[in-house]
Amino acid sequence: MDKLRALELFIAACDSGSFAAAATMCNTDPSTVSKAISRLESQLQVTLLQRSTRQLSITQAGNQYLSTARKLLQDLLACEDELRHLNDSPNGVLKINSAVCYGHLYLRPILAAFCDRYPAIQLELQINDLHTDVIESGVDIAIRTGFIKDSRLVAKRLSPMDFFVCASPDYLQQHGTPRCQHDFNVHKWIGFRIKETQQLQPIYLPDEQDEYQLYDLKSSHITDDGEMMVSMCEDGLGFAQLPHFLAKSGLESGKLISIYPHFRPPEIENGVFAIYPKRTYLPTKVRVFIEFLTEALAQKGESAYQTWAVHTVNHQANTESD
Template sequence: MDKLRSLEIFIATCDSGNFAAAARACNTDPSTVSKAIGRLEVQLGLTLFQRSTRQLRITTAGQCYADTVRKILQDLASCEDELRHLNESPCGTLRINSAACYSHLYLRPLLQGFCQRYPDIKLEIEINDSHVDIIENDIDVALRTGFVKDSRLVARRLSPMDFLTCVSPQYLQAHGTPRCADDFQQHRWIGFRIKETQQLQPIFLPNDKGEYLPYELEPSHITDDGEAMAHMCADGLGFAQLPHFLAKQGLQSGVLVSLYPYFRPPQPESGVFAIYPKRDYLPAKVRVFIEFITASLESAGESANHTWAESWTPVINFSRFSI
């Protein structure tokens, strides 16, 4: 029998005054109660109760012990109630880790509405492009792009990651529009270096059937920052293949155009994810945050299997472009 159970039996015995009543209160039998009290007395080296055939009387040492044990059990019950409330109610500090581009462009605009709906949640937001260990760093939820391969984590896909080949209208006016793959060799391209691997992000271009195939191009410029890549593209420094969340503002404002329809990487496990540690009881603050983000994305035309890029009209059709 564990110590906590023995202490509960001890307090029940103090309150009831006999083993039989204590047994009923603890849903056990008098023999178990007697043995539990006996074990406590052996552990303490003290007599907790004076026993006779007619009555059970607590000793002075027993009364002192009971006062302390009662307070410990009450404090433990209060702590458990408080923790249960924190886990079941959307309150407390929510620690979020997010990729820089996604945070600035997608997460930040939603924070005011989230805080208005859940005023008892305090946000702590870490923004970086490193894949930090969210368990080791005590992160409640992370927003990440790419792949998730950690069995300790739950990865809920918020959306696929669709890519669009973008360029500024001014660049096209100055340098013309490529009509075939060879034409791209005469144009400038902005490459993206992946920080985790230090490799360049591969480029995929469509053939006349709409099938995207990998294509090798020598970049004129290289950056490892997504927002810088989008701005460089908008400033006319060349073509760039941008993920949908980076391309959205530029395309909607007209500072960028998409040369042809979106490309979705063939890996089914890729996308944008909300990632959190596996646990039996998900804290309410994490649950409502993910629900809020999901609902907000859906209102903007994005879900686990779709993005707004699917309905975007490119400036070139497949029939006019061939690798």
């Protein structure tokens, strides 16, 4: 029998004055109560209760032990109640790790509204493009592109990733619009270097049957920052293959033109994921943030199965080739 159960039976016996009454209070039998208290006395090498045929009387040592035991169990119950409250009420520090571009473009605009709704939550944000061990670093939620295969973690897809092949209107006016994938060989291309692997992001272009294929194009310029890639593209330095969350603002403002319809890579790992430690009870602060982010994405026309790109028409440029 564990020590806490023995303490519960001891306290019940002291409060009720008999093993039988204590057994009734604790939903057990009198012999179990008697054995538990005898075991405590054996461990302590003191007598806690004096037994008689009519009643129990507590010894001086028993009184001292009772006071400590009662306070211990009360403190434990209070702690458990507090923890249950913490899990039920959205409060405390919420530690979020996010990829840089997604953090700036999608998370930052919703943070003020989230804090207004949940003022008892304090945010701690880590914005970087490096792999983070969610469990070792104590992160509550990581927002990452690409699926992380780790049995200790849950990966909830927030949206797929749709890509656009973009250029600025000025670039297309000066250099013409490619009419097939081979035309890109004479155009400038802005490559994206993935910080984690130091590999260039693969480029997909449609073939003559409008099937997207992997192409090995020489990059004229390379950057490892997504927002810098967008700026370079808007400034006319060449074409760039941009994920939907990076392309959105430029396409809406007219600073960028997509020369093909959006493309979604076929890999099952494709997407933006909310990643958090696997546990029996998900903290409320984590749950409400994921729900809030999901609501914000829905307002953009995004869900686990689609992005806003599905509602766009082909932005193909009408600029004629030189």
